[in-house]
Amino acid sequence: MTPVRRISLIVGAMAVLGLGGLALAQIEGNDRGVRPIDNSANYEIADVAVDVSAKTAQEARNFGWRLAQRRAWKLLWARVNNQPVEAAPNLSDGALDSIVAGISVGDEQIGAHRYIARLGVLFDRSRSAQLLGRAEAGARSPPMLVIPVMWSGGAPQSFEHRTEWQKAWARFRSGGSPIDYVRPVGTGLDPLLLNVAQTGRPGRALWRNLLDQYGASDIVVPIVQLVRHYPGGPVLAHFTALHGPDGEVITRFDLTAADGDQLARMLDEGVRRIDEAYGQALREGRLQTDSSLVIEPVAVPDLPEEAAVESESALALPGAASTFLVQVDTPDDPALVQAQASLRALPGVRSITTDSVALGGVSIIRVAYDGDPQVFRIALTGAGYTVQDTGGGLRITRPR
Numbered sequence: 010m011t012p013v014r015r016i017s018l019i020v021g022a023m024a025v026l027g028l029g030g031l032a033l034a035q036i037e038g039n040d041r042g043v044r045p046i047d048n049s050a051n052y053e054i055a056d057v058a059v060d061v062s063a064k065t066a067q068e069a070r071n072f073g074w075r076l077a078q079r080r081a082w083k084l085l086w087a088r089v090n091n092q093p094v095e096a097a098p099n100l101s102d103g104a105l106d107s108i109v110a111g112i113s114v115g116d117e118q119i120g121a122h123r124y125i126a127r128l129g130v131l132f133d134r135s136r137s138a139q140l141l142g143r144a145e146a147g148a149r150s151p152p153m154l155v156i157p158v159m160w161s162g163g164a165p166q167s168f169e170h171r172t173e174w175q176k177a178w179a180r181f182r183s184g185g186s187p188i189d190y191v192r193p194v195g196t197g198l199d200p201l202l203l204n205v206a207q208t209g210r211p212g213r214a215l216w217r218n219l220l221d222q223y224g225a226s227d228i229v230v231p232i233v234q235l236v237r238h239y240p241g242g243p244v245l246a247h248f249t250a251l252h253g254p255d256g257e258v259i260t261r262f263d264l265t266a267a268d269g270d271q272l273a274r275m276l277d278e279g280v281r282r283i284d285e286a287y288g289q290a291l292r293e294g295r296l297q298t299d300s301s302l303v304i305e306p307v308a309v310p311d312l313p314e315e316a317a318v319e320s321e322s323a324l325a326l327p328g329a330a331s332t333f334l335v336q337v338d339t340p341d342d343p344a345l346v347q348a349q350a351s352l353r354a355l356p357g358v359r360s361i362t363t364d365s366v367a368l369g370g371v372s373i374i375r376v377a378y379d380g381d382p383q384v385f386r387i388a389l390t391g392a393g394y395t396v397q398d399t400g401g402g403l404r405i406t407r408p409r
Contacts, residue, residue: 043194043195052131052137053132055129056127056274057077057081057127057129058126058127059076059080059125059127060123060124060125061076062124064122066119066120070124073126073128077128078106078130079099083097085137088185088285089185098140104140110131110132110133112128115127115128149189150189150291151189152189152224153188153225154193154223154228154229155191155192155193156203156208156230157174157230157231158208158233159233159234160233161234167205168199168200169205170200171195173272173273173276174231174276176276177273177277177279177280180280181284183284188229190229191224197342197366209256211255213301218364222363222364222366226298226302227253227296227299227302228254229251230252230256231248231249231251232251233246233247233248234247241269242268244268244272246263246265246266250287259287260283264279331378332378333376333382335375335405337371337406345366345372348374349374355389356388357384357385357388358376358378359379360376360377361375361377362374371404386403394406394407395407
């Protein structure tokens with residue numbers, strides 16, 4: 010390996026580790042929220058094991074990295090082409106150098122003449138496209154909203170608190186996956202909107218609202234249940250991958266970690282296998298979006314000229330007398346929660362749905378109300394709000 014190439018690989022590895030350190034700092038600094046470490050389009054092959062010997066420690070390390078690149082390339086080609094590893098074409102070290110974006114070191118042991126390590130190899134997606142053949146022409150899923158659920162100690166959690174399962178999905182490099190994952194950070198309103206209870210709700214109206222808010226078209230719910238028989242002992246994990254609002258089971262499998270120190274690695278392997286299962290389901294045509302999640306335009310029938318015209322803010326919907334789009338100032342989370350609670354408590358309000366959230370600005374809440382629109386305005390005034398007609402809805406504010 011030339012000195013220039015060796016330096017570039019080390020810089021790439023430092024960049025990867027630097028991103029991990031930044032994400033770790035973010036994880037430790039907040040009670041909720043884990044930002045995805047890497048949203049780039051790089052392919053990654055993790056946990057490539059090497060055990061080599063040479064005349065010097067540096068030669069052994071260089072040879073170990075070369076060997077990791079060769080093995081990782083074959084694994085990558087086999088994965089994206091759905092072929093056995095033995096069928097992967099051989100590439101020269103120079104060709105591999107041109108498509109490898111960096112190498113991350115999981116763990117390594119360096120001796121005087123021996124190098125033992127587990128390495129991760131990152132391949133540049135654009136530069137490796139032609140060498141991967143038909144892989145880049147493969148199917149790509151619509152955006153999938155990910156709600157990771159972890160059972161531990163008999164209680165389930167998604168974004169209510171930061172979990173090791175959420176961290177594992179944040180560590181996952183999704184650039185090489187055929188699934189277009191939408192991974193929420195877990196801050197702001199995420200714990201309120203994407204809680205465990207939501208994953209079991211069959212109602213489509215709220216699902217459509219959530220998908221629209223997060224820019225997704227479908228849902229995947231990866232679940233892990235951790236079982237510890239005694240402190241410090243083995244950890245058994247039951248993994249389940251669900252798809253869609255009705256929780257269609259895509260795959261189930263079990264993994265075991267020797268102890269708590271191996272938990273993160275086991276969860277990373279669980280994420281990888283679940284991603285493979287989703288990818289296989291996509292190729293087989295089993296990852297179809299439920300038609301009830303697609304928002305179709307509603308045709309509004311023409312009204313007779315003599316019909317009484319209500320305010321433009323009242324729209325007739327089945328099962329509710331009126332629906333209002335209510336604008337409310339939401340400088341922070343508590344303000345939004347308070348506004349939702351106040352609207353929900355009004356007599357005659359059947360349901361509320363948050364259409365748009367703008368913390369530090371104006372959020373929009375859709376209110377289904379059984380009653381006369383003028384009575385609704387009076388009820389808002391009685392709750393302490395100043396009501397203004399915006400022409401397409403209502404704007405409510407509280408006197409300061």
